[in-house]
Amino acid sequence: MLSSRLPKDLSPSPFFAELERTKAAVLAECAVAxxxxxxxxxxxxxxxxxxxxxxxxxxxDLNAAVDEGRESFGCWNPDAAGWKSARETVVEYYRERGGNFDAGQIILTASTSEAYSVLFKAFCDPGDVILTPMPGYPLLDTLAQLEHLECAPYFLKLRRENARKLATDEIYDTRCFSTLVELSPMRRREGAAFRFVLDSDSLLAAPERAKILLLVSPHNPTGHCISREEWNEAVRFCEENHLILVVDEVFGDYAFSDKVSRTWQYVFNKNVIARNEATKQSLSNAVQEIASSAVHSRNDNSARENSCDNGPKCPIFWLNGLSKTVGSPQLKLGWMAFYAPDEQFEPIRAALEFVEDAYLSVSAPAQALARPLLANSAxxxxxxxxxxxxxxxxxxxxxxxxxxxxxxxxxxxxxxxxxxxxxxxxxxxxxxxxxxxxxxxxxxxxxxxxxxxxxxxxxxxxxxxxxxxxxxxx
CATH class of the missing domain: 3.90.1150.10 (Aspartate Aminotransferase, domain 1)
Structure with missing residues (x-):
C-alpha cells in the first residue's frame, strides 16, 4: 500500500527505542529529585x-522584524524564484561577507531540505546516485530515498598534524585508539593536532550513475571546513565526471578562525573581485551611478551581472537559510545561490523555476521577514x-x-x-x-x-x- 520511497520498517530501531525509555526514566528521576x-x-x-x-x-528578537515586515504578510505575489526584494536581501547578506552574487543567482525555498529536493528533481532520474560524506548527517540519505535516488559515500579521514609542520601527510589510523582511562589535559600531546580532512581518493570509487557531489562545510558533525586544495580537487572531479557540485553551508557563518574561507570565495574572489576593482577605478562616480541604475532596472531573466571568466566548468550550488543564519528554523526560509558556466546558466535557472513554480512553498511572511532579520544577522x-x-x-x-x-x-x-x-x-x-x-x-x-x-x-x-x-x- 505504501510507496517504495519509504523504509519498509518505520518503527524506531531497538537502540533508539531503548534510548527514549531511558531518557523518560531519567527525566522522571530528575523531576522527583x-x-x-x-x-x-x-x-x-x-x-x-x-x-x-x-x-x-x-x-x-523577532518583534522589530515582525513590525517592519507585517504590511507584506498578506501579499500574494507569486514568483517561482521568490520575491525579488527577498532575493536582493540574500545578495546583500553575501555582499557583507565578501560575496558577489546577483538576484538572478538566488532561488528561495522553504528550507534547505526543500532545496535538496528541488535539485534532485531538476538534475536526477530515479536510480541516480548522490555522493555524500561519511561520517555525515543521516537526513541526506532520507531526502535522496524520497526521490528514488541512492547515496554512495566518500570519506573524511582523521589526520594527525604537527603544529610545526602542518603540511604533514601522516595519517592517524583511528582504529589504533586505546580505551580512554584518564582524561587529563596533561595527556594532550603538545604541538600535535588531529582533524578531519577530505579523502579525495575515495571519490574515485563513485558509481557511474553519480550525478551530484555534496560537500558540507562546515561539516556536521566533525567541524571540518573545505580548504582551497580540497575545493580544487572536488571541482576538478566534478568537471571530469560531469557532476553537479552542491555545498551545504548552513553553518557557514560560524567558522572558528579567520583562516577558514567560504567556498564561494574560491570561485569568485580571484576573478570577479579583481575585475570589479578595476571597473571602480576606471569609472567616474556618475557613470557608476548610471550603470548601477541600469543593472537594477533590468529584468531578472537577462544575462547575469557577474559572469565569471575562466571559472569552474561545472554548476555549483550553495545552500543556506534563516535556520542557522539567524537561528530561526521555524520561519521556514532557505535559499540556494548558484554559479554555472554561461552557456548552462539560463537553462538551469529555467529548470529550477519550473520545479519551484509547481509548489510556490515559500510563505509571504517568511519572505517579508528576510530583510529585517538578515540585516541584523552579523x-x-x-x-x-x-x-x-x-x-x-x-x-x-x-x-x-x-x-x-x-x-x-x-x-x-x-x-x-x-x-x-x-x-x-x-x-x-x-x-x-x-x-x-x-x-x-x-x-x-x-x-x-x-x-x-x-x-x-x-x-x-x-x-x-x-x-x-x-x-x-x-
Missing part, C-alpha cells in the same frame, strides 16, 4: 544534542559564535587532542571515548544524566565516537563535560 530537599537532590539532566539556538537560550552571528567558541575551549581543554579532533566551524564536536558508542550513550544517560548522540548515527566507521552540540549554556556544557570525564569504566 527536584522536589527533594538538601543533599538528596541528584544530578540534573543535561541535553548535549540541542540543535536549535532557540532551545539553547539564544533566540533572535550581530546575532557574533553572539552565537561567542558561546560556540567558549564551549569548544572547554571541550578542548578537557580531552586530549587525539580524542577530540579540531573543530574549524559549526555547532558540533566529536569525542572518542574508546568503547561501544551505543552502550556509551546509554551509560552517560543512565549514570551521568547527560544525553549525547552516538557516532553510529552519523556512520562513523568505528565504535566509541559521540557527538555533542556546542550550543548549550556554558555552565551546563562545562558540567556535562566534567561528568563525561569521570564516567566509570564498565
Amino acid at each position: 527536584d522536589g527533594r530537599e538538601g543533599d538528596a537532590v541528584g544530578l540534573s539532566f543535561i541535553d548535549m544534542t540541542v540543535s536549535s539556538p532557540v532551545k539553547a537560550g539564544l533566540p533572535i 550581530v546575532y552571528e557574533a553572539r552565537v559564535k561567542e558561546r560556540l567558541l567558549q564551549n569548544w575551549k572547554t571541550l578542548r581543554e578537557a580531552f586530549p587532542a587525539k580524542y577530540c579532533p579540531e573543530v574549524l566551524g559549526g555547532w558540533y564536536a566529536v569525542v572518542r571515548l574508546g568503547e561501544d558508542d551505543e552502550e556509551l550513550t546509554l551509560r552517560l544517560l543512565r549514570e551521568k544524566h547527560v544525553l549525547v548522540q552516538p557516532g553510529f548515527f552519523f556512520d562513523f566507521d568505528e565504535d566509541g565516537w559521540v557527538v555533542v552540540s556546542l550550543l548549550a549554556p556554558p555552565e551546563q556544557f562545562r558540567e556535562a563535560v566534567s561528568r563525561m570525564q569521570v564516567l566509570d569504566r564498565p
Whole structure:
C-alpha cells in the first residue's frame, strides 16, 4: 500500500527505542529529585544534542522584524524564484561577507531540505546516485530515498598534524585508539593536532550513475571546513565526471578562525573581485551611478551581472537559510545561490523555476521577514559564535587532542571515548544524566565516537563535560 520511497520498517530501531525509555526514566528521576530537599537532590539532566539556538537560550528578537515586515504578510505575489526584494536581501547578506552574487543567482525555498529536493528533481532520474560524506548527517540519505535516488559515500579521514609542520601527510589510523582511562589535559600531546580532512581518493570509487557531489562545510558533525586544495580537487572531479557540485553551508557563518574561507570565495574572489576593482577605478562616480541604475532596472531573466571568466566548468550550488543564519528554523526560509558556466546558466535557472513554480512553498511572511532579520544577522552571528567558541575551549581543554579532533566551524564536536558508542550513550544517560548522540548515527566507521552540540549554556556544557570525564569504566 505504501510507496517504495519509504523504509519498509518505520518503527524506531531497538537502540533508539531503548534510548527514549531511558531518557523518560531519567527525566522522571530528575523531576522527583527536584522536589527533594538538601543533599538528596541528584544530578540534573543535561541535553548535549540541542540543535536549535532557540532551545539553547539564544533566540533572535523577532518583534522589530515582525513590525517592519507585517504590511507584506498578506501579499500574494507569486514568483517561482521568490520575491525579488527577498532575493536582493540574500545578495546583500553575501555582499557583507565578501560575496558577489546577483538576484538572478538566488532561488528561495522553504528550507534547505526543500532545496535538496528541488535539485534532485531538476538534475536526477530515479536510480541516480548522490555522493555524500561519511561520517555525515543521516537526513541526506532520507531526502535522496524520497526521490528514488541512492547515496554512495566518500570519506573524511582523521589526520594527525604537527603544529610545526602542518603540511604533514601522516595519517592517524583511528582504529589504533586505546580505551580512554584518564582524561587529563596533561595527556594532550603538545604541538600535535588531529582533524578531519577530505579523502579525495575515495571519490574515485563513485558509481557511474553519480550525478551530484555534496560537500558540507562546515561539516556536521566533525567541524571540518573545505580548504582551497580540497575545493580544487572536488571541482576538478566534478568537471571530469560531469557532476553537479552542491555545498551545504548552513553553518557557514560560524567558522572558528579567520583562516577558514567560504567556498564561494574560491570561485569568485580571484576573478570577479579583481575585475570589479578595476571597473571602480576606471569609472567616474556618475557613470557608476548610471550603470548601477541600469543593472537594477533590468529584468531578472537577462544575462547575469557577474559572469565569471575562466571559472569552474561545472554548476555549483550553495545552500543556506534563516535556520542557522539567524537561528530561526521555524520561519521556514532557505535559499540556494548558484554559479554555472554561461552557456548552462539560463537553462538551469529555467529548470529550477519550473520545479519551484509547481509548489510556490515559500510563505509571504517568511519572505517579508528576510530583510529585517538578515540585516541584523552579523550581530546575532557574533553572539552565537561567542558561546560556540567558549564551549569548544572547554571541550578542548578537557580531552586530549587525539580524542577530540579540531573543530574549524559549526555547532558540533566529536569525542572518542574508546568503547561501544551505543552502550556509551546509554551509560552517560543512565549514570551521568547527560544525553549525547552516538557516532553510529552519523556512520562513523568505528565504535566509541559521540557527538555533542556546542550550543548549550556554558555552565551546563562545562558540567556535562566534567561528568563525561569521570564516567566509570564498565
